[in-house]
Amino acid sequence: MRLLARHLSHLRQANVSLGQLSPFSTMLTSRVLYNHIEDVERLEFYCKGGYHPIEIGRCLRDRYRVVHKLGFGTHSTTWLAQDIQQSEYVAVKVCTADSDGKEVGILAQLTEPTAGTADCGKAMIRPVLGSYTVSGPNGTHPCFVTTPARCSLADAKEASRSRLFQLDVARSLAAQLVMAVAFTHDKGYVHGDLHLGNILLQLTSKFNHLSDQQLYEEFGFPDPEIVRRADGKPLASGVPSHVFSPVWLGEASDKISLTEAKLVLSDFGVAFYPARESRFESYMPLEMRPPEARFEPKTPLSFASDIWSLGCAIWAILAQRSFLDSFLFSEDDATGDQVDALGPLPLEWWEKWEGRSKEFMANGEPKEGRFVWSWDQRFEDSIQQPRRETGMGALDEEEGDAFSEMVRSMLSFKTRDRPNARQVLNSSWMKNWAIPAYEKSRG
Numbered sequence: 001m002r003l004l005a006r007h008l009s010h011l012r013q014a015n016v017s018l019g020q021l022s023p024f025s026t027m028l029t030s031r032v033l034y035n036h037i038e039d040v041e042r043l044e045f046y047c048k049g050g051y052h053p054i055e056i057g058r059c060l061r062d063r064y065r066v067v068h069k070l071g072f073g074t075h076s077t078t079w080l081a082q083d084i085q086q087s088e089y090v091a092v093k094v095c096t097a098d099s100d101g102k103e104v105g106i107l108a109q110l111t112e113p114t115a116g117t118a119d120c121g122k123a124m125i126r127p128v129l130g131s132y133t134v135s136g137p138n139g140t141h142p143c144f145v146t147t148p149a150r151c152s153l154a155d156a157k158e159a160s161r162s163r164l165f166q167l168d169v170a171r172s173l174a175a176q177l178v179m180a181v182a183f184t185h186d187k188g189y190v191h192g193d194l195h196l197g198n199i200l201l202q203l204t205s206k207f208n209h210l211s212d213q214q215l216y217e218e219f220g221f222p223d224p225e226i227v228r229r230a231d232g233k234p235l236a237s238g239v240p241s242h243v244f245s246p247v248w249l250g251e252a253s254d255k256i257s258l259t260e261a262k263l264v265l266s267d268f269g270v271a272f273y274p275a276r277e278s279r280f281e282s283y284m285p286l287e288m289r290p291p292e293a294r295f296e297p298k299t300p301l302s303f304a305s306d307i308w309s310l311g312c313a314i315w316a317i318l319a320q321r322s323f324l325d326s327f328l329f330s331e332d333d334a335t336g337d338q339v340d341a342l343g344p345l346p347l348e349w350w351e352k353w354e355g356r357s358k359e360f361m362a363n364g365e366p367k368e369g370r371f372v373w374s375w376d377q378r379f380e381d382s383i384q385q386p387r388r389e390t391g392m393g394a395l396d397e398e399e400g401d402a403f404s405e406m407v408r409s410m411l412s413f414k415t416r417d418r419p420n421a422r423q424v425l426n427s428s429w430m431k432n433w434a435i436p437a438y439e440k441s442r443g
């Protein structure tokens with residue numbers, strides 16, 4: 001069940017990126033078909049410009065001995081390795097050869113010793129421990145080394161029956177996420193990909209005391225799956241003979257304790273610096289994508305676009321279900337769902353929206369007889385009822401009102417009406433519920 005859940009979660013994340021492969025991508029996926037293997041990277045991305053084939057047991061740079069696979073995205077595979085110089089486990093992210101390699105520079109700037117030294121948000125972004133490039137049959141790949149994390153919040157939710165975090169854990173995670181985003185924005189960067197798949201949980205330092213053997217006994221041995229072409233022909237030189245499912249170091253969301261709930265904001269692969277570059281396209285999953293990316297495609301995205309996604313992410317941390325229906329099939333579905341939840345669109349957007357008459361009589365007025373999932377009903381169905389039913393703690397009226405006020409303001413259609421991240425940190429819900437839970441977690 002956990003495997004299936006993770007597979008679905010990866011598919012959902014991958015689905016998004018596949019349509020919009022990369023802002024920089026020059027990779028042409030290979031046309032070769034392979035026999036399907038569950039819960040692994042897309043095999044057709046082993047091609048010129050794509051992934052680098054990695055073998056478990058191999059030593060990268062004569063320093064990082066690969067022990068297991070941690071995960072994969074559309075632009076990378078990430079490996080758990082033993083740093084033989086420092087005798088500690090590290091995560092090595094090996095990017096596709098078409099990656100622009102900017103992520104490492106952004107992480108280095110965000111974590112440099114002078115960057116906001118006393119800022120709590122800085123502690124939630126992992127410093128780069130080393131970076132290099134590796135050349136192989138598919139090209140030259142930017143690689144960088146960070147500390148390994150336990151699992152993403154998306155995977156933790158998928159691994160639990162309730163798909164919920166304990167209330168104080170959810171409050172603390174939400175506070176940490178806003179701190180991390182506020183810090184990132186203060187440094188001039190927009191993250192651009194804020195969703196629960198990119199929000200990771202820290203591993204405890206005890207992990208470093210495990211030998212390879214103990215690690216395998218506790219978390220499972222790598223299970224090589226043979227790669228075979230569907231046409232039976234031999235594999236090209238850039239395709240690995242075996243691939244591996246990621247190791248599961250995580251925990252089901254409902255089992256995570258307050259002290260374990262330490263967050264890492266990861267994947268700055270599409271982050272950008274709006275003062276120096278204009279970005280018009282959003283790479284967010286449809287259900288968390290800011291609406292201006294659709295209705296104002298000629299206006300560059302900025303910090304406020306992260307605030308929309310941050311509002312959706314905070315909702316998803318507290319809730320069992322995402323704010324918008326996660327089975328949206330088109331941009332029209334997403335816009336329709338946003339109007340049902342948040343009310344009428346700005347007039348100029350409404351007039352621009354060609355698909356408006358499918359579900360609506362007029363702006364904010366649904367067609368007769370159609371079910372409308374309102375804000376209050378979503379709050380009840382996604383947050384309160386599941387929390388009550390599973391004994392995970394519902395929000396009382398005062399907290400519920402403060403939470404709704406904060407998230408609703410972040411989900412204002414017009415970017416100028418959204419608070420900035422520092423203002424979010426100063427909201428009543430943050431000050432009276434979320435930050436106190438975070439402080440409790442630090443003892």
Ligand SMILES: Nc1ncnc2c1ncn2[C@@H]1O[C@H](COP(=O)(O)OP(=O)(O)OP(=O)(O)O)[C@@H](O)[C@H]1O
Pocket residue numbers: 013014017070071072073074075076077078091093146147148149150151152193197198266267269
């Ligand atoms: N430091 C880490 N520790 C543990 N797992 C990690 C780490 N970094 C990445 N991962 C795993 O690898 C997955 C992919 O990483 P990441 O999102 O950085 O890749 P990407 O190729 O940039 O993704 P995208 O598909 O968004 O382009 C993550 O969801 C996570 O499961």
